[in-house]
Amino acid sequence: MKLIKYFLTFFASLVLFSNVSLAEKWDMALAYGAGNFHSANATEFAKNVSEKSGGKLTIVAHPGGSLFKGGEIFRAVRTGQAQIGERFMSALGKEDPLLEVDSQPFLATSYDDAMKLYQASKKEIIKGLDAKGLVFLYAVPWPAQGLYSKKEISSVADLKGLKFRAYNSATIRIAELTGMAPTKIEAAEISQAFSTGAVESMITSPTTGKNSKIWENGVKYFYDIAAWFPKNMVIVHKGAWNKLDSATQKLIMSEAAIAEKKGWELSKKGNVADKKALADAGMKVGKVNADLQKHFQKVGSTMAEEWKKKAGDRGASVLAAYK
Numbered sequence: 635m636k637l638i639k640y641f642l643t644f645f646a647s648l649v650l651f652s653n654v655s656l657a658e659k660w661d662m663a664l665a666y667g668a669g670n671f672h673s674a675n676a677t678e679f680a681k682n683v684s685e686k687s688g689g690k691l692t693i694v695a696h697p698g699g700s701l702f703k704g705g706e707i708f709r710a711v712r713t714g715q716a717q718i719g720e721r722f723m724s725a726l727g728k729e730d731p732l733l734e735v736d737s738q739p740f741l742a743t744s745y746d747d748a749m750k751l752y753q754a755s756k757k758e759i760i761k762g763l764d765a766k767g768l769v770f771l772y773a774v775p776w777p778a779q780g781l782y783s784k785k786e787i788s789s790v791a792d793l794k795g796l797k798f799r800a801y802n803s804a805t806i807r808i809a810e811l812t813g814m815a816p817t818k819i820e821a822a823e824i825s826q827a828f829s830t831g832a833v834e835s836m837i838t839s840p841t842t843g844k845n846s847k848i849w850e851n852g853v854k855y856f857y858d859i860a861a862w863f864p865k866n867m868v869i870v871h872k873g874a875w876n877k878l879d880s881a882t883q884k885l886i887m888s889e890a891a892i893a894e895k896k897g898w899e900l901s902k903k904g905n906v907a908d909k910k911a912l913a914d915a916g917m918k919v920g921k922v923n924a925d926l927q928k929h930f931q932k933v934g935s936t937m938a939e940e941w942k943k944k945a946g947d948r949g950a951s952v953l954a955a956y957k
């Protein structure tokens with residue numbers, strides 16, 4: 635009996651040791667559907683790394699929340715349950731307020747400014763993630779955020795009391811400062827939330843409205859506010875990262891840079907094409923009127939002050955680098 639145990643242990647350790655030099659396999663958790671441009675881009679990144687690594691690393695993409703749902707992905711990667719994953723950065727403000735700088739209204743209202751803000755905040759964000767045992771690979775913005783509603787919105791009064799789907803603390807705050815009733819709901823559950831009447835308005839990209847075929851759930855209006863471009867980021871568990879040789883790590887970083895560039899281009903295209911898709915589906919697509927614009931701008935300046943307090947010196951240095 636003892637002898638059998640001895641041999642079993644011996645063979646088990648042999649297998650473990652040989653694994654170190656064998657190929658690695660990473661599971662990549664993606665929250666959004668396979669057809670979404672973030673998921674498609676990340677899947678292509680996974681494929682390119684796998685093909686070019688010479689068999690040392692295979693990354694398998696799992697879109698549509700099939701491995702972990704959006705709200706679970708950050709923790710899953712942090713704990714190593716998934717080696718790699720993509721998460722909406724500004725939903726993680728409680729982890730680090732710098733992660734929600736890209737969802738502060740009217741701080742960056744064009745792709746050029748969004749890129750500048752990204753560059754100004756990147757170093758500090760990477761440091762924060764590193765301290766949590768995560769390696770940052772790349773980040774890509776969603777198209778400009780706009781207001782969706784079942785009914786027509788011509789004044790702030792029209793917004794009061796609306797059941798509002800929020801996706802992070804910033805959109806919850808917008809709702810509070812506007813007098814709407816916010817509920818946090820992940821993108822995958824949007825169609826259901828609108829069709830059951832749980833919500834009747836939201837702020838998100840034309841892309842997410844299109845992906846959820848929002849017009850099929852009684853949503854007729856899209857008002858382009860274009861006050862921020864929130865990003866998704868791709869992160870890796872540091873333990874998994876450290877198992878790779880430096881050539882494979884370099885390959886990942888160079889493919890990540892390519893994916894980031896492609897992602898920004900896809901986002902810009904979606905910013906035009908997906909708005910058109912909403913209109914083609916019969917929705918009324920336009921801008922908010924001057925009154926509403928003024929309201930959101932006021933909300934934005936209140937939030938800017940609040941964020942500065944939360945983000946402290948690190949936040950101040952990011953804002954200084956941006957301006």
Ligand code: PCA
Pocket residue numbers: 722776777801820821837838839840841842864
């Ligand atoms: N779509 C995601 C995040 C931002 C966006 O445009 C969502 O609505 O959850």
